[in-house]
Amino acid sequence: MQPVIGLDFGTTNSAIAVADVGKEATLAHFGNGSNTTTSFRSILYFPVKDRSSTVKAETKAGPEAISSYLDADTKGRLILSIKSYLASRLFTSTQINGRYYTLEDLIAIILRRLRETVIEQFGVPATSVVIGRPVRFAGAENEVDETLALNRLRSAADLAGFSEVTFELEPVAAAYQYETQLDHDELVLIGDFGGGTSDFTLAHLGPGRKRTGRNPVVGTSGVAIAGDTFDSRIMMNLVAPKLGLGSHYVSLGKELPVPVWPYSQLSSWHRTFLLKDPKTMRVLREEIRRLNPTR
Numbered sequence: 585m586q587p588v589i590g591l592d593f594g595t596t597n598s599a600i601a602v603a604d605v606g607k608e609a610t611l612a613h614f615g616n617g618s619n620t621t622t623s624f625r626s627i628l629y630f631p632v633k634d635r636s637s638t639v640k641a642e643t644k645a646g647p648e649a650i651s652s653y654l655d656a657d658t659k660g661r662l663i664l665s666i667k668s669y670l671a672s673r674l675f676t677s678t679q680i681n682g683r684y685y686t687l688e689d690l691i692a693i694i695l696r697r698l699r700e701t702v703i704e705q706f707g708v709p710a711t712s713v714v715i716g717r718p719v720r721f722a723g724a725e726n727e728v729d730e731t732l733a734l735n736r737l738r739s740a741a742d743l744a745g746f747s748e749v750t751f752e753l754e755p756v757a758a759a760y761q762y763e764t765q766l767d768h769d770e771l772v773l774i775g776d777f778g779g780g781t782s783d784f785t786l787a788h789l790g791p792g793r794k795r796t797g798r799n800p801v802v803g804t805s806g807v808a809i810a811g812d813t814f815d816s817r818i819m820m821n822l823v824a825p826k827l828g829l830g831s832h833y834v835s836l837g838k839e840l841p842v843p844v845w846p847y848s849q850l851s852s853w854h855r856t857f858l859l860k861d862p863k864t865m866r867v868l869r870e871e872i873r874r875l876n877p878t879r
Contacts, residue, residue, distance in 0.1 A: 589702060589713045592754070593695065593737070595667045595722070595779030596811060597623040598646075600698040602706045608764075612701045616647040624701075626694055626779075629653045630661040633681040641681065645697045665812055665852075666690055668780045670733035671724035688740040695744035712748035715741060716757050719806030722780040753804055754778070755785035763789040763800070771802075779811040812852070819851035 590609060591600045599622055603609035611622040629649035631641040641660075644652045653662050661680050669675040669687055677686045703710045721733040734751065741749045755776040762774060769790030776783040783806035793800050820829070824847040832839050846868060849859050859868075 586712070587706070587708050589708065589710055590716075590757075591695070591698060591713050592716045592757075593667060593691070593698075594626055595665050595781070596626060597779075598626050598694060598698060599623060600702055602702060602708060610706070612698070612705050614647055614701060617651065621647065624694075624698060625650060626664070626667060628661075628663040628666070628690060628693055630663075630680045631656060632658045632660045643693060645694050662856075663690065665779060666694075668722045668812065670736050671721040671729040673732070688736055688743060691737070691740035692743035695741055695746070699745050711746060712750075713741065713746045714750045714752055716754040717751045718754055718778070718781040719783045719804045720781060720808060722808040724808070753783070753785070755783040755804055755806070756787075756801055759785045759787045759789060759800065763794070766790045769793065777810055781806055781808050782810045816851040820847060824851065 587602045587604045588609075589600065589602055592598055599611060601609040601611045613620040613622055614624050624646040627646065627649040629644040629652050631644070631652065633641050649662070653659065666687070670691075675687050677684045678690075679685075699710050699713075702708060715737065717734065717737065721730055724730045724733055737751075738749050755774050758776045759772065759774045762772060766789055769788065769792045772787055772789050774785040774787065776785075783804070785804050786802040787800040788798075788802065789800055827847070827850075828842050829844065829847045831842050833842060834840070846859065846864075849864075850856055859865075
């Protein structure tokens with residue numbers, strides 16, 4: 585029987601592990617400068633395309649994406665928290681360096697990197713995988729949205745090379761992990777706090793449950809409030825006021841409030857790239873000139 589591959593595609597971080605039957609799972613490791621880590625940042629970086637070169641700029645993912653972005657003199661496109669768009673019909677594709685990428689294409693780049701690492705480190709085929717999924721996808725308002733998100737994630741996994749995909753609820757997976765530590769039975773509430781969603785499981789766990797083999801789950805639930813939301817609130821309430829939010833400027837003799845929308849974009853990691861849009865930059869320059877007429 586082939587080893588089982590488990591993949592956690594997270595809003596902020598991802599991880600992948602391999603487990604032989606009856607053995608503990610072993611996490612894959614990724615280079616991070618001079619160190620290694622078992623966490624793979626769910627980030628993509630597309631370097632600026634050199635128009636004079638025929639060599640295609642290599643897309644970076646994970647720790648390499650961060651270091652490449654920081655080292656670049658001319659910043660390219662940095663994409664974060666892409667999992668948050670799985671349930672959104674507004675995001676179908678985006679153009680980067682003259683090429684269109686669907687949401688599934690972008691996620692597949694991350695999943696492919698994870699799959700390639702497992703093949704390299706463990707020498708397994710990596711054609712089938714168990715992927716964790718949130719109880720409620722971020723942005724999903726009904727079951728139709730949930731189905732859309734799940735189908736998109738399945739398509740991305742297929743593009744990455746996983747021909748057989750099984751999903752498990754993320755908080756249920758966390759409950760099974762906790763159960764490995766128990767020497768007695770417990771009724772446990774497990775909380776899984778991520779970057780995009782917070783999920784919960786109420787379950788009967790322990791040696792007794794494992795002997796009977798019964799389904800441990802009493803119930804699951806989740807909300808699309810997590811790390812990204814907290815970061816956004818910190819940004820808007822503590823950082824943005826120091827950058828001018830809440831101040832006023834005078835235009836044509838009238839005192840007007842500084843627009844809120846640039847700060848809203850800045851407060852969401854996955855939307856900061858919109859501030860580089862030519863139209864947005866033009867509006868920001870106009871606001872700067874209004875605030876500083878001598879410049």
